[in-house]
Amino acid sequence: MFKVKVLTIGKCKEKWLSSALLEYEKRLKGKLSMEWILAKDDTQLTEMALKESFIALDPKGTLLSSEQWCEKMMTLGLRLVFVIGGAVGLSEQLKKHAQFIWSLSPLTFTHQITRLILAEQLYRATEIERGSQYHK
């Protein structure tokens, strides 16, 4: 089973986000667990991230199709840590330390939307891997 930890900044104030994330967490039950660690600022995020081997999310990272992400994910091991940067993006220090920098899109997204996309792409990858029709 995959154990996923996501380090990000801020709160989950939006009800719609909690309810959407809950939906994906339910679907992922038994295959992948998600833990959201919310840092209070960039300094705390950096401190926490530097203790981990992590995948950074940044619009300037490598763009992948969902199938390519699935392939990549299967090579990364069962314990995955993601870092979503703050409002000013990821620091150079975090970029250097990252095992991989993944771009969900060259568009800038809010944290909330980034979290939702990440959860859905993790679910999609598990469905691609098991050969279901979800991703078609």
Place this chain on the structure above:
Amino acid sequence: MFKVKVLTIGKCKEKWLSSALLEYEKRLKGKLSMEWILAKDDTQLTEMALKESFIALDPKGTLLSSEQWCEKMMTLGLRLVFVIGGAVGLSEQLKKHAQFIWSLSPLTFTHQITRLILAEQLYRATEIERGSQYHK
């Protein structure tokens, strides 16, 4: 004021989506109005789309940063029609007819997430255009 029409397939069953879209529609009030037209299948979507001059959303289209999308949007006039393809993607006919094919990401998204990203990017573009700090 921008008048945006989005043609897509399916229903808005998810409560979280309705509530998230409502949030962006509220923020866009007075600057941009959004109308969602939900076709029942690909045939109906194609029929409706062929009567319009539209921007197609497709993972294989042109990737843009939010700033590039804002610039592009300002050249397209005040009446914008978007077409989000069905589960099998956009037909060749629709691709040929589109005035522009925009890729939100090379990743495959659900319709729900595509609709949310589109609403947020339209809001972001209006904020970039008015020089606010939202997009930073």
